[in-house]
Amino acid sequence: TYTDATDLDAVRTAAASAFAVSSAGTAAISVDRVVVSGKTVTLTLSRAVVGGEMVKLSYTRPTTGDNVIQDAAGNDAASFTDRAVSNLVPDTMAPVLYSATVRGKQLVLTYTDATDLDAVRTAAASAFAVSSAGTAAISVDRVVVSGKTVTL
Template sequence: NTPAPADTTAPALIITGDSRPKVTGDQLVLSFSDTGNLDADAAHKPANGAFTVLINGVANAVTSVTVEPQAKTVTLMLSTAVTSDQTVTVAYADPTTGNDANAIQDAAGNDATSFAATAVTNNTPAPADTTAPALIITG
């Protein structure tokens, strides 16, 4: 009847493979590895300002943060949608080095550490071609 050891491992951002950071339009999704689920309490989610999103080197404000505990994802809504040809990076600042009420954290309260500007895969589709064909009458 020995209890399992306490979870002391913080969630870690996944930066490789299919779960690496990705953006489609105005939604940027971050995936985390952890032994448990992320904290689902809406009162504990990180502040919009904890994230720095750069589109072609220009800041794009985060308007909301949603945590999906079982999928272990954090979705950022951006103030301006990304187009298919833009480069995107995201950084996160944990409010303090200790345990914070408003941070990316697992259900055991372990905070994810801050991360510097990290490349984001841009999955935004190219706009549809709406130009009608034109007859060439010269040359």
Template sequence: LVNGVANAVTNVAIEPQAKTVTLTLSTAVTSDQTVTVAYADPTTGNDANAIQDAAGNDATSFAATAVTNNTPAPVDTTAPALIITGDSRPKVTGDQLVLSFSDTGNLDADPTHTPANGAFTVLV
């Protein structure tokens, strides 16, 4: 379930030495979604239509279990843009001129990434 809604499994792959089962989902999961997984052994006996060990022992069914969502957040490819209208437009008070930018994330505050003073031209 993804955010409580079923997401169909389109393929099951087993890696015997790593002891993993990889499920391919019909719809990709995004970074902000909650995921759970449940498994139902199809029969009460040991059979080839179940997750099994090499000796043929079926894995037991399990109820909805939380899944760690390692899907990375989308990459920000939109550059910050100066806001030139409304209450956030550029403003000056004495010797401080404040520029506000729109962006999907925060501005980079790393001091090694600060523009040089000469990158700006201020005319009074």
């Protein structure tokens, strides 16, 4: 998205070859299509970008012709190199239990996940069953989620 006083020229715009997409992933990414609407340039990529994949974008303004990213007044957008791209692909991997540790009356579950656990929408205490080789019953009274840990 560009910040300009006027919308971008949606008719005479840069070709897909003016853009380069790089990734730390193993599969190359090329730009298949360029669509301009208002102040936004949308690139259709040759493959999907996965959650957490680091992507960078470069734009090389063509040196001749009018097929460049420009506003309606004809002002050309500048070239840029290796601009970090926000990866808005949702996290689709479920958290995985990494460890469980008892500290007195607290059982702390630690998970691995790309993001922190949801502390608002979490399982009720009744969703957990805790047992022991001892004779005393163990019930869960409260669930507290913080970061990547769940404390019962």
